[in-house]
Amino acid sequence: MSGEAKRSWIGALANGFFGGFEAGQASRRLRHFQPSRAHLNTLIAAAGADITARARWLVRNNGYAANAIESFAGNVVGDGIKPSALIADAGLKADVQRLWLDWTDEADAEGFTDFYGLQRRAAREVFMAGEVFFRFRPRRATDGLIVPLQLQMIPSEMLPLTRNEQIAGGNVIRQGIEFDRIGRRVAYHFLRRHPGDVTDPGLVGETVRVPASEVIHVIDPVDAGQLRGVSRFAPGIVKLFLLDQYDDAELDRKKVAAMHALFITTPAPAEPFDVAESDEAGERTMDLEPGQIVMLEPGEEIQTSAPADVGQTYEPFQYRTLLQVSAALGIPYAYLSNDMLKANYSNSRLALLEFRRRVGAWQHSVMVWQLCRRVWARWMDMAVLAGALDLPDYEARRRDYIACAWLPPKWDWVDPLKDARAEIEQIEAGLKSRTQALAERGYDAEQVDAEIAADRERERRLGLVFGTAQPASPIPAEPEDQPVPGAVEGPATPAED
Structure with missing residues (x-):
């Protein structure tokens, strides 16, 4: 008995004697539910380009999609995921941090933004296209950079999904990525020009081999063995597009209905209506003016336009559809739609906490692990x-x-x-440290302590008092001894017993 026949026999036996899993049976309800058994790499190769193109179209043309991607990037990156060197020597650490901060302004090879702006663009690209690439660009000393290194962002379309071949030496190219015999990535075969950019005079289809050590592939894989990314919009593209079409159709219907104000009916349509005029299309029309009185012929009637209303189901339908879209994208409903009417403190906080857990996991496993660490080391x-x-x-x-x-x-x-009080009580109870609390707020504890110490010293020197602190005695501007008010000048005398 062949392996396939044996598996079929075992499956039939299990279903016949034990009922099996309903999800695996070919019952009436599931008869037409026959999903593909192809690996995700095969599915991406077949449909990845279309999914990415549709996702980009939605971001350019659909307000909900544009809001979702900006919300995701803003929460993941904000004003930047910033490094704090763990060098023990405080002086060396300060030098490293200062040099890094200066270099971030020169990090972008295109010169559009700084390193933290590149983080934001990377988050947007991964959400929209499923992946993005960065290429290290070493520079000459004559280029005048603080550190001779820059980053070039490369969109996913620049790495062809259809490039699959066996090459000399035993290496294999799969979806544009070259692997060695033990499965390590050794190179990427990028196109020299974007396949959709007609303004680039480069040769269409020409590729260049870039060593893997010079490329950062930022991707959020969902399946084991996945090579290329898939857009986060994939589960919501159909609903977003159809909802957009529905809204457009509803707007057009209301617009057409609002164009007609009155209709005149007559039992003798062959007889002309004296005050009516014919437009370019040959239709008889009549303009209305305020306070106008129109005399109708015997038998003629005026009917007002009564366009159908959207009904009471329009808003609930929109709400439920957008809820499904928000679940598909992993974005809270309020962040997707900017609709705060249905939000209160409790449900907003629950949604925010859940969203922050997901964002925190994404920051660590994707943005920091794949992009930030490699850039810092290089x-x-x-x-x-x-x-x-x-x-x-x-x-x-x-x-x-x-x-x-x-x-x-x-x-x-x-x-x-409430949140600040809870944070203070946790620190005082020993449940967390100030260092941990500051790190969660996006600050470096050593830097904050140094700033506080500098502020306290400046306040003491100037005699400034803030909050409930006791007044500080200002340090005299001159170190010389000053005469004490009310003292009598004269020779010093020994104290009496």
Whole structure:
């Protein structure tokens, strides 16, 4: 008995004797539910380009889609996921942080934004297209950069999904990615020009091989063995597009209905209506003016236009459809639609907490792990090689030097007073440290402490008092001794017993 026949026999036996899983039976309700058994890579190769094109169209033309992607990028990146070097030497750490901050302004090879702007663009691309690529671009010393390194963003369409072949040496190219014999990524075969950009005079279809060490592939895989990304819009594209069509049709219907104000009926349609005029299409029309009285012929009647209303089901239908879309995209309904009417404190907080958990997981597993860590490590190497940083024994202690904590953007409090009190009580009870609390707010504890110390010193020097603190005694501007008010000048005398 063949393997396929044996499996069929076992399945029939299980269904016949034990009832089996209803989800696996070919009952009347599931007779037409025959999903594809192809691997996700096959499905992406067949439909990935169309899904990405439709997602980009929706973002350009649909307000809900545009709002969803901006909400996702704003919550994931905000004003940037920023590094905090874990170098023990405070002086070296300050030098590294200062140099990094200066370099972020030069990170973009196109010059449109800084490194944190590239993070935001990456989050948008992964949400919209399922993936994005960055290529390290080393620069010459004569280019005048603080650290001779920049990043070039490459959209997913630049890596052809249809490039699959066996090449010399035993390597294989799958969906544009070259693998060695043990499955490691060794290169990416990018197109030299975007397949949809007619303004680029480059040769259509010409590719260039880029080593994998020079490429960052940012992707949020959903299946084991997945090679390329799939848009987050994929589960919601159909509903978003049809809902958009429905809204357009409803608007057009109301517009056409509102064009007609009155209708005149007559039992003798052959007889002309004296005050009526014919338009370009030959239809008899009559303009109305305020206070106008029109004399009708015997038998003629006036009927007012009564366009059908959308009815009471329009808003509930819209709401339920947008709920399904928000669930498909993983975006809270209020963030998708900007509709706050149905929100109250409790349900808004629950939705926000759940969304933040998902965003936090995405920040760690995708943005930080795939993009930020690799950029930081390459930047440190280039900074040391270029002489911009002097780190003793860097080659031997490289792992210690590149150790870094990445601080995501701070979350705004839903109820600032209650949330702040809860945070303080947790710190006082020893349930969390100030360092942890500050990191959750997107700040570096050492930097905050240094700023506080500097502020306190400046307040003491100037005699400033804030809050409930006791007045500070200002330090005299001159160090010389000053005469005490009311003292009598004269020679000093010994104290009496």
